[in-house]
Amino acid sequence: MAFFRKKKEIPVGLWMKCPSCGKMAFTKTVEENLHVCPDCDHHMKVNGPTRLRQLLDDRKYEAIGEDLEPRDLLRFKEDVGTYEDKLKKSRLKAGVTEAVTVGRGHLEGIAVTVAAMDFSFRGGSMGVVVGERIARGAEDALARRVPFLVVATSGGARMQEGALSLMQMAKTSAMIARLREEGIPYLVVLADPCTGGVSASFAAQGDVTFAEPGALIGFAGPRVIQNTIKAQLPEGFQRAEFLLAKGYVDRVVHRRDLKKELATVLRYLEPRARPQEAVG
Numbered sequence: 140m141a142f143f144r145k146k147k148e149i150p151v152g153l154w155m156k157c158p159s160c161g162k163m164a165f166t167k168t169v170e171e172n173l174h175v176c177p178d179c180d181h182h183m184k185v186n187g188p189t190r191l192r193q194l195l196d197d198r199k200y201e202a203i204g205e206d207l208e209p210r211d212l213l214r215f216k217e218d219v220g221t222y223e224d225k226l227k228k229s230r231l232k233a234g235v236t237e238a239v240t241v242g243r244g245h246l247e248g249i250a251v252t253v254a255a256m257d258f259s260f261r262g263g264s265m266g267v268v269v270g271e272r273i274a275r276g277a278e279d280a281l282a283r284r285v286p287f288l289v290v291a292t293s294g295g296a297r298m299q300e301g302a303l304s305l306m307q308m309a310k311t312s313a314m315i316a317r318l319r320e321e322g323i324p325y326l327v328v329l330a331d332p333c334t335g336g337v338s339a340s341f342a343a344q345g346d347v348t349f350a351e352p353g354a355l356i357g358f359a360g361p362r363v364i365q366n367t368i369k370a371q372l373p374e375g376f377q378r379a380e381f382l383l384a385k386g387y388v389d390r391v392v393h394r395r396d397l398k399k400e401l402a403t404v405l406r407y408l409e410p411r412a413r414p415q416e417a418v419g
């Protein structure tokens with residue numbers, strides 16, 4: 140009899156561990172459950188394309204702005220590797236070309252343009268291309284006079300793009316203002332976590348703001364605030380449910396109900412018709 144049992148080989152990707160409760164689950168089961176833990180209901184992070192497929196009819200969308208890819212415009216000095224190297228690694232790891240994927244599709248039969256951010260690509264940080272893709276998504280919604288939806292998750296601005304990154308806050312906000320002027324509905328879903336420049340720009344400007352259960356939402360993180368104000372923060376501070384009670388968030392919605400609830404609200408908010416061309 141052997142003293143040691145050989146560790147059983149588990150094929151990579153067949154099982155996954157919930158980051159919240161630590162329980163193992165079949166990857167396929169988790170995927171079928173829209174990446175929500177079957178044990179503890181923890182809403183896991185999903186990438187942009189997955190989110191679009193979860194929300195749109197027939198899991199189909201027509202991508203917008205995929206040809207735009209980030210570049211090291213500032214030749215940012217890094218301790219290890221260059222920004223270009225990091226971008227390459229992020230593309231491989233996250234399986235996307237940037238921290239947001241934008242597409243046209245239908246949600247319960249309603250034509251929409253949707254932008255879904257991705258925390259696994261450089262912490263969902265907003266650089267020039269993220270800002271431009273969001274702006275193009277808004278422009279597409281405006282041109283087609285269909286609602287614009289954003290699923291926002293972000294750690295903040297893209298450090299390596301410096302001030303250019305911060306400018307995206309003004310640029311995206313200007314586009315959202317145009318949607319409002321033209322009477323085009325704009326809905327936001329805040330996913331875990333949504334912080335920094337994204338939370339302080341387009342993610343805060345929805346006509347209706349949804350959030351996923353347990354999502355961390357705020358500008359600076361709780362530790363930074365606690366250290367600054369030297370006071371104990373209340374229980375659940377900056378979580379979706381806390382912000383619902385404070386009126387910052389309109390609805391906290393389980394991922395399984397998200398599509399249905401978005402469709403319900405969209406049916407109330409019909410885009411204003413295109414203004415009549417002046418005659419004569």
Ligand SMILES: [Zn+2]
Pocket residue numbers: 157158159160161162176177178179180181
């Ligand atoms: Zn779990």
